[in-house]
Amino acid sequence: LSRDHIDDDTWEEIEDSLIGADVGIEATTAIVERLRERTRVLGTKTAADVRALLAEELVAALEPGMDRTLRSAPTGDTPAVIMVVGVNGAGKTTTCGKIARVLIADGRTVLMGAADTFRAAAAEQLATWGSRVGAEVVRGPEGADPASVAFDAVKRGIETRVDTVLVDTAGRLQNKVGLMDELGKVKRVVEKHGPVDETLLVLDATTGQNGLEQARVFTEVVDVTGVVLTKLDGTAKGGIVIAVQRKLGIPVKLVGLGEGPDDLAPFEPVQFVDALLGTGA
Amino acid sequence: MSDRLSGIFGKLRGKGKLTDADIDATAREIRLALLEADVALPVVKAFIHTLKERARGAAVSEALNPAQQVIKIVHEELIGVLGGEGRRLQFAKNPPTVIMLAGLQGAGKTTLAGKLARWLKAQGHQPLLVAADLQRPNAVNQLQVLGQRAGVEVYAPSGGNGEGDPIQVARDSIEHAKRQARDIVIVDTAGRLGIDEEMMAQAAGIRDAVDPDEVIFVIDAMVGQDAVRTAEAFRDGVGITGVVLSKLDGDARGGAALSVRHVTGQPILFASTGEKLEDFDVFHPDRMASRILGM
Numbered sequence A: 001l002s003r004d005h006i007d008d009d010t011w012e013e014i015e016d017s018l019i020g021a022d023v024g025i026e027a028t029t030a031i032v033e034r035l036r037e038r039t040r041v042l043g044t045k046t047a048a049d050v051r052a053l054l055a056e057e058l059v060a061a062l063e064p065g066m067d068r069t070l071r072s073a074p075t076g077d078t079p080a081v082i083m084v085v086g087v088n089g090a091g092k093t094t095t096c097g098k099i100a101r102v103l104i105a106d107g108r109t110v111l112m113g114a115a116d117t118f119r120a121a122a123a124e125q126l127a128t129w130g131s132r133v134g135a136e137v138v139r140g141p142e143g144a145d146p147a148s149v150a151f152d153a154v155k156r157g158i159e160t161r162v163d164t165v166l167v168d169t170a171g172r173l174q175n176k177v178g179l180m181d182e183l184g185k186v187k188r189v190v191e192k193h194g195p196v197d198e199t200l201l202v203l204d205a206t207t208g209q210n211g212l213e214q215a216r217v218f219t220e221v222v223d224v225t226g227v228v229l230t231k232l233d234g235t236a237k238g239g240i241v242i243a244v245q246r247k248l249g250i251p252v253k254l255v256g257l258g259e260g261p262d263d264l265a266p267f268e269p270v271q272f273v274d275a276l277l278g279t280g281a
Numbered sequence B: 001m002s003d004r005l006s007g008i009f010g011k012l013r014g015k016g017k018l019t020d021a022d023i024d025a026t027a028r029e030i031r032l033a034l035l036e037a038d039v040a041l042p043v044v045k046a047f048i049h050t051l052k053e054r055a056r057g058a059a060v061s062e063a064l065n066p067a068q069q070v071i072k073i074v075h076e077e078l079i080g081v082l083g084g085e086g087r088r089l090q091f092a093k094n095p096p097t098v099i100m101l102a103g104l105q106g107a108g109k110t111t112l113a114g115k116l117a118r119w120l121k122a123q124g125h126q127p128l129l130v131a132a133d134l135q136r137p138n139a140v141n142q143l144q145v146l147g148q149r150a151g152v153e154v155y156a157p158s159g160g161n162g163e164g165d166p167i168q169v170a171r172d173s174i175e176h177a178k179r180q181a182r183d184i185v186i187v188d189t190a191g192r193l194g195i196d197e198e199m200m201a202q203a204a205g206i207r208d209a210v211d212p213d214e215v216i217f218v219i220d221a222m223v224g225q226d227a228v229r230t231a232e233a234f235r236d237g238v239g240i241t242g243v244v245l246s247k248l249d250g251d252a253r254g255g256a257a258l259s260v261r262h263v264t265g266q267p268i269l270f271a272s273t274g275e276k277l278e279d280f281d282v283f284h285p286d287r288m289a290s291r292i293l294g295m
């Protein structure tokens, strides 16, 4: 977007920048079409003005008015329950640790449930996070039923009157029917204690078009209420969340910006779009 | 076959000759199909360029009908880029053979270390696993569990979780392997971002300490457009001799395979296809080509 008048190259560069950020063909086409229309209507003359309009369109696509607060406050005597789900290696366990850190820094009490009873040393990993941030971790033996570990964790959270219970679950690819059924069961069993307040889908920012399918299937199975976009500290732009927001209306609530306990931030649409277009500071 | 491709091939079918207009229209659809499969944009552009050249040359010379010609060319080109016949692991003349794993966070390195150990052991080798990820919480425990499952010794002098020097561990592991008469050393390393200079320097340090016969870049099949930048960073930062594509048991089309091949020129050696140690296969370029095209 270097030249100042608008020509075919300008449009191609705009399209390329969106596709190169993993926004995907469908969303890119729709956004560029709207942009062309607005450019015509407004009589926009310079590439710089088109670029500003593009940023506006992208921010609008992310529905900046949406409520992105994390429902983490207890209702009466019962702790808020947050379930963390997603495909393998996306950053679920790390995100649990980081969320616990933020809440504890706010003066809340947190308990974490290690409902990943499958992956090697997954419970140990969560326990390490627990001791790092000062949260009790409830775990079962390796190979235990994840639903019963999750149930026990929430039960313990109610007994000890913590403010928030975070349930870490095993990574699973959304095309694995058996594993998705298992996840649905984890949630249903937890709900015997009362409703789950948040179900967070952890999406890796490097993910391409499969991210939309992840969001679709996980939402179908456990009704995702928000996305955590991890690994945004790398070179990946995470543009798939634009498609996820447009298609499924699921907002990104938090972003992961590193491997440390403090590397978690609220999602800011304007900042995200600036980084996506490479126009940020 | 994906709707998009069956659509264009349907249109081409029945026509007598491949015209420039046919080629352009087809190329446009192939471009979209590749982008939907997450092949990175610069790689798509290069691929389409080659495809057009070949299709123009082929139009006059071959006896196939136009649709068959285009399908054949696209498929052949894809298999060609993905590596043709592929290759086996390179073994050292003087054992131990050293295999170092590298890649982004969560790509599947530690799991692959376990899989390789199991696979090589089944072939009569005596592998040693080396816990040189001292960063990620409980990476060492994870490798120990996998080593136990594979029935392979794990060299883990340092407990990790932020303590210890991975370069030292890697260096010492070679002596240990020699003493224990292990003929293969598999070094698991921490996940790192291509732009993390300090961590990339550490990876280069590990490489220099063990002088690997293979540096395997592990990449998640779900990765999108960033595959090019990341592969470039690892190519330049540590040097890559081979690639493993992980999580191929998912339903991502896996265009990253094409991107990484394009950037590194190095062979894709294996496909990682599940969470269990036996979910592991050699890489099949022909199957991958069909998968990327949605055929």
Ligand SMILES: Nc1nc2c(ncn2[C@@H]2O[C@H](COP(=O)(O)OP(=O)(O)OP(=O)(O)O)[C@@H](O)[C@H]2O)c(=O)[nH]1
Binding pocket: A086, A087, A088, A089, A090, A091, A092, A093, A094, A095, A116, A119, A122, A169, A170, A171, A172, A202, A230, A231, A232, A233, A234, A255, A256, A257, A258, A259, A263, B105, B106, B136, B191, B193
């Ligand atoms: N750079 C970076 N790395 C991250 C971020 N979040 C997580 N990671 C790293 O990604 C890797 C995987 O993170 P985990 O939290 O274990 O992921 P998971 O989803 O729990 O993985 P499974 O339980 O195995 O499915 C680890 O090396 C983390 O340190 C992030 O925001 N930025």
Ligand SMILES: Nc1nc2c(ncn2[C@@H]2O[C@H](COP(=O)(O)OP(=O)(O)OP(=O)(O)O)[C@@H](O)[C@H]2O)c(=O)[nH]1
Binding pocket: A088, A089, A119, A171, A173, B103, B104, B105, B106, B107, B108, B109, B110, B111, B112, B133, B136, B139, B189, B190, B191, B192, B246, B247, B248, B249, B250, B272, B273, B274, B275, B279
């Ligand atoms: N479905 C599936 N899961 C896989 C595959 N390979 C690895 N995983 C899972 O992906 C997650 C991450 O795998 P790891 O082996 O811990 O990845 P890593 O690259 O060592 O991660 P870091 O050390 O944190 O950078 C775990 O949940 C693994 O079980 C695969 O081929 N298919």
Ligand SMILES: [K+]
Binding pocket: A232, A233, A234, A235, A236, A237, A275
């Ligand atoms: K980024």
Ligand SMILES: [Mg+2]
Binding pocket: A092, A093, A094, A116, A122, A168, A169, A170, A171
């Ligand atoms: Mg986990």
Ligand SMILES: [Mg+2]
Binding pocket: B109, B110, B111, B133, B136, B139, B188, B189, B190, B191
């Ligand atoms: Mg690892």
